[in-house]
Amino acid sequence: MATILITSATLVSAGHPLHMTSVDVLVKNGKIEQVGKKVKAEGKFEEIDGKGSYLSIGFFDLNVNFGEPGYETKEDIQTGTAASAAGGFTGVAVHPNTNPPIHSRSEVALIVNSAKGNLVDVFPVGALSKKREGNELAELYDMKITGAVAFTDGTRSVQQAGLMGRALLYAKGFDGLILSFAQDESIAGDNKMNEGEVSTYLGMKGIPNLAESIMISRDLFLAEYNESKIHFSTISTEESVDLIKKAKAKGIKVTCDVAAHNLLFTDEDVKSFDSHYKVSPPLRTKKDVKALLKGLKDGVIDAIVSQHTPQEIEFKDVEFQIAKDGIIASQTVLPMLLKAGLNVEQIVEKLAVNPRNILNLPVPKIEVGNEANLVLFSTDKKWTLDTKSNKSKSSNSPWFGQEVTGKVIAVLNNNQVIKNN
Incomplete structure (x- = not known):
């Protein structure tokens, strides 16, 4: 995964000192390198705009x-x-x-x-x-x-x-x-x-x-x-x-x-x-x-x-x-x-x-040095579940063909990233 910089996202992490505040998160080689208000990335990186979204x-x-x-x-x-x-x-x-x-x-x-x-x-x-x-x-x-x-x-x-x-x-x-x-x-x-x-x-x-x-x-x-x-x-x-x-x-x-x-x-x-x-x-x-x-x-x-x-x-x-x-x-x-x-x-x-x-599994933490296990999502962006956006082999959903509110923008885990366009 390339170096990723997520900017201006509202962090949702109960107990974190930056909980419910706007943060930037820098991810390099699948690990969190920086978490803060204004993070600067060096060299080649991909920026994901998180303004108005939650991380x-x-x-x-x-x-x-x-x-x-x-x-x-x-x-x-x-x-x-x-x-x-x-x-x-x-x-x-x-x-x-x-x-x-x-x-x-x-x-x-x-x-x-x-x-x-x-x-x-x-x-x-x-x-x-x-x-x-x-x-x-x-x-x-x-x-x-x-x-x-x-x-x-x-x-x-x-x-x-x-x-x-x-x-x-x-x-x-x-x-x-x-x-x-x-x-x-x-x-x-x-x-x-x-x-x-x-x-x-x-x-x-x-x-x-x-x-x-x-x-x-x-x-x-x-x-x-x-x-x-x-x-x-x-x-x-x-x-x-x-x-x-x-x-x-x-x-x-x-x-x-x-x-x-x-x-x-x-x-x-x-x-x-x-x-x-x-x-x-x-x-x-x-x-x-x-x-x-x-x-x-x-x-x-x-x-x-x-x-x-x-x-x-x-x-x-x-x-x-x-x-x-x-x-x-x-x-x-x-x-x-x-x-x-x-x-x-x-x-x-x-x-x-x-x-x-x-399940008694480790709960990931959004802290420097930890593996990046993250989701960036919006509560107001709209999208339609249809043949183009559906990733399943099947289509048995009451939402199929309808516009819905609430969209996942990006997911990071295991040194990989997937973005929903």
């Missing part, structure tokens, strides 16, 4: 799906990381919703080796059970020492309480982290959207909030009993926020995240039968969205994720009931969070700092 450590996504291995037609590591980088992410945790699943050291090694040399750091999340079938524990420790940062069955919720309890106890022995996707399938069934007034109006069977809260209650009891830590992925209901808030007050070692789209869209959007609004967990009510946003501001919800889930057109351009779940979201997380009303300090905390803390 922070790179975002980190706790929940992405890249398809590889097995579903490379949806996304592979190269296109997935390109989309992540365009969205401001310098690190991602790849979930095991693949074929075969990431359920042994072989698949973990494949991900780690395939992602080497990338601007975006890729961390595999191993499957909790073999083949993600929910019957027998996978090789958790083997995957951990090969590079897995956590364990989950991804979009398949663990239905056996005994298996979840054993996973929590076993992972505790080597400080592993279990991620729980909370949904009781006997209550959720094969239903397609949130249960409520809108599902009744549309004549569509719904998934009640109870399907999520009953599993969160179960897993909180299991975590408390085993004195282990647990993280809940993509919570979506008011009841879930309340349960986790009480658990934290009780001293249970629990963290959680929410998908960006669950902070903005509601089941009202499903009235159009647009399959781009079909996600798991489903879009809930305005009351739930309000509770999720309050949970974020109160510190109950620790992180925000993209839940980037690419699907080929033949799985989305069909009737709502038979369409696959998920949207591509890596590139639109920032616009969604700004539209939801979050400020830049909240965005950096929930999207850059806390995700790394949850």
